[in-house]
Amino acid sequence: MSSPVEPANDTHATSGTGRSVRFRVSRFKQGDRKPHYQEYAVEVAPETTVLDALTAIRRDQDPTLILRHSCYHASCGTCGMRVNDTEVLACVTEVTELGGGPVKVDPIANQRLVADLVTDMVDFYDKFTAVDQPLVRGSDAIPAATVPPGVPGFTRFENCIECGLCLSACPIVATDPRYLGPAGLAAAQRVLEEPREADAFSVLRLTDDPQAAWRCHLAFECTAVCPSNVDPAGAIMFLRRRLASDRVKSIFGSGWRP
Amino acid sequence: MSERATGAGPGLDFRARGERVSPRRRGAWGWVDVRGRRLGQWAFILNRLTGLGLLVYLFLHLGVLSMLAVGPGAWDGFVSTALTPAFLALDVVLIFGLLFHGLNGLRITLVGLGLVVNRQQALFVALMVFGAIALLIAGLRIFAVG
Amino acid sequence: MRERAVDPETGRSAWKGGREAERPAWGWILQAVTGVLVLILITVHMVANHFIVSRGLRDYRDVIAYLSNPIVMVWELVFLIVVTWHGLLGLRAVLFDFGFSPRTERRITRLLSVVGVAAVAYGMWLTAVIVSRG
CATH class of the missing domain: 3.10.20.30 (Beta-grasp domain)
Known part of the structure; x- marks a missing residue:
């Protein structure tokens, strides 16, 4: 044959x-x-x-x-x-x-x-599951596809394919096991974007930690190597914007107080 | 967890042996090893190195200023030493450190607060172009006085 | 207390966060704030002390006259405080990236605080000596 x-x-x-x-x-x-x-x-x-x-x-x-x-x-x-x-x-x-x-x-x-x-991959999943399991998001992968009648749009599972490349590329993960890391923080950002049943408030609190969103040193290497366009560094920066604006609001008496 | 994909018998179950989870971190080599990395890693490690260098310089600078307490002879003697070409070249290195660390720090502050995140690489390049021009002007001025 | 995912088999909590959660991220925010201040303070410092001065350095007599201006004196002392703070916070951040124990980290913070206070005290003493010669 x-x-x-x-x-x-x-x-x-x-x-x-x-x-x-x-x-x-x-x-x-x-x-x-x-x-x-x-x-x-x-x-x-x-x-x-x-x-x-x-x-x-x-x-x-x-x-x-x-x-x-x-x-x-x-x-x-x-x-x-x-x-x-x-x-x-x-x-x-x-x-x-x-x-x-x-x-x-x-x-x-x-x-x-x-x-x-x-x-x-146990270290990866330890960090990843600390946040919450990822959810679903709108797909922009196949814009040419025809959406069948009665379906609002295609969805696909969360972009992260859990390959661990971001943890390998991150200079901070290289020295400190305590850092929550790019994949976990990107998953947190997804929960905030689209909470569904998850408790977004506690996820946000989890990331407001010296070992979480604030630990990133902006090398952006995680985003550079991500094969699935998750953009973990961008996600971390958006988490920080949320946390920083909440902090400012709390000074003026509104918003969340830590 | 006992049926992990490692196919591990008890000999491979490092948790059962009480081992720590991640003994193979790259260590600080992961900060300085720029092979295969992009611009972001260069910015990260240069920011670190210039920062540490500037901190050392700060304390050297404070030490040198003690000559002012000694008297006019000591200080004015130092001033003429500082105008030698070797010292002026070090001044250019200093200005490089200040410009890189300061301008990259501006990017880190803005992006680190969630601003211009999607254009952060363009911001970095723009700031570095500005820094290069400033360094050139400063260098020309420094050697013009010397 | 925050909730954490727990491994059903090992009963281990998945991720242990930092120890400063009640004061989150003050290190980074201070670093950013002092950094922006240093940018402003150092620009004036460099221009006033070097770029508008003939030969790029003031001589002894000139330094005394310059520092005796109260605005200049305050500016330079504020610059010293802020730049020392920023620099030592930066060193602290680099050291903390090594993942030392919490006890070691507290020691680092204490040691660097002492260094910072000493540097600023020295600067103030030096300024007082220089101005008294005027």
């Missing part, structure tokens, strides 16, 4: 293309003192992604390479990693876009390393 895609037409191919790219992949197993790099050569086609290449390494060269992925189309957020020192989703990062040099692949930073490219 032939493969569903002829090798010559497979734009994601990892063999038979003649163009070889070196990968320096971070390796770590439980018990290791610290990670080290291991090099692999992978042949790439014009649209081979980093995830294609890593799965090819695992399949053809080294079955001990541990990585995590699911959907292959930037929806699930599980293949977040650092490629050439920038946080990306490996499934939508094409190798040919990275220049000709060796491709450095690390797990996302500031999380507990489980093995190779896999980190434990």
Whole structure:
């Protein structure tokens, strides 16, 4: 039985293309003192992604390479990693876009390393669930779509895909575990935007904390790396505007007093 | 939680072993490592470095002013030293620090209060262009007096 | 007390906030307010002491005459207070980013307060000495 895609037409191919790219992949197993790099050569086609290449390494060269992925189309957020020192989703990062040099692949930073490219997301969810679960919002992803009669508009689940790239890119998360962090604060801002059943007041109070909205130092790196346009830094600044104006109002006797 | 996606046996369950959650933070290296980062990280670390530098300068400056308490000879001697080209070059470094920290600080104050959030990068670039022009003028003036 | 999500299995509260919730964020707001004040104060300081002065620095006699002007004296002392405050608050913010224990953080705050008060006291003493020579 032939493969569903002829090798010559497979734009994601990892063999038979003649163009070889070196990968320096971070390796770590439980018990290791610290990670080290291991090099692999992978042949790439014009649209081979980093995830294609890593799965090819695992399949053809080294079955001990541990990585995590699911959907292959930037929806699930599980293949977040650092490629050439920038946080990306490996499934939508094409190798040919990275220049000709060796491709450095690390797990996302500031999380507990489980093995190779896999980190434990427990810290992420600890912060994320501190606020409230995210809600739904109007979709601006497909403006051309026709809305069926009787439906006010399409909605999609909250933009955040919980990949953890923002925590990896944030300089403050790099040193201080107490900071609530970009993802959690962006979720808080969503609750305030669209409270539904949630208690927006207590969420706002939660963010008015030296370890929450006021801890951000405006590097905006979370927003720069976010693959889903959540704009966590912008969300934090809007939280602060709300908190600052409430503070000013409380001076004049109206609004919320802390 | 016991069936976490890590597929962990008891040996991998770091919580059961009483380990802390996140032992692999990048540390202060995460502040200064600008590889792969955008403009925001540069602004962040330069703001920190210029701020710390200016704080050191503040105390040096206060120390130098004690020569005024010593007397006219000490102070006027210092003034002629301060007009040597090496000192004037340091003055340009100082003015750079003041301009960067001051103008970026203006951005941090505005954006940090939720104003011009969506145009914050353009604001940064505009302030830096203004700062570069001011630095050029100040530098020319400093070396013109020297 | 604020509500926090609790992990149903571990019974652990998800996120522990800072310790200053009753006085939230005074550090950042003071930093911003003193920062804006420093911008104004330092601009005048630089122009008056360096940019309109021939050779860029006042000589001894000139410094005494300049500082003896009460408006100038108050301006420079206010500048000293505000800029010291701003600088030490900034150092405090950098140090606090290391995630020390609350006890260490309180010590840092106390130590930096002492440094700030000492610097301002020194500045006032120096001003008094200089003006008395006039």
